[in-house]
Amino acid sequence: MDDAEKLRLRTRMQEELVRVRQDVETLEVASQPIAPDRALGRLTRMEGLNDKAVSEAALRLARKRLVQLEESLQRLDGTRWGLCVRCGNPIGAARLEYMPESDCCVKCAS
Numbered sequence: 001m002d003d004a005e006k007l008r009l010r011t012r013m014q015e016e017l018v019r020v021r022q023d024v025e026t027l028e029v030a031s032q033p034i035a036p037d038r039a040l041g042r043l044t045r046m047e048g049l050n051d052k053a054v055s056e057a058a059l060r061l062a063r064k065r066l067v068q069l070e071e072s073l074q075r076l077d078g079t080r081w082g083l084c085v086r087c088g089n090p091i092g093a094a095r096l097e098y099m100p101e102s103d104c105c106v107k108c109a110s
C-alpha cells in the first residue's frame with residue numbers, strides 16, 4: 001500500500017470517525033431513561049422502552065466501532081499497518097478498502 005492510498009484511507013476513516021462520534025452522541029440521548037412523568041399511553045410507553053433497547057444496542061456497537069477506528073488510525077502510522085494482528089500476514093487490499101479499521105485478515109476474522 002503506497003502513501004497516497006494510505007492518505008485516502010486515513011481521510012475516509014477520519015470522516016467515518018466524525019460520523020460515528022455524532023451517532024454515539026445521538027444514541028446517548030436516545031438511550032436516556034424514559035422520564036416516568038412523561039404522559040404516555042401504555043402502548044406508547046412500551047414502544048418507547050423497545051426503542052430504548054434498540055438504541056442501547058446500537059450505542060454499544062457505535063462505541064466499539066469508534067474504538068476500532070481510533071486504534072486503526074493510530075496503527076496507520078506504524079510499521080504493522082496492513083498486517084494481520086493474529087497471523088502477521090498482509091490484510092487484503094480489498095478488505096482494507098471495504099473496512100479500513102480491520103486489524104486481521106479474512107482468514108483469522110472468520
Ligand SMILES: [Zn+2]
Nearest residue numbers: 084087105108
Ligand atoms: Zn490473519
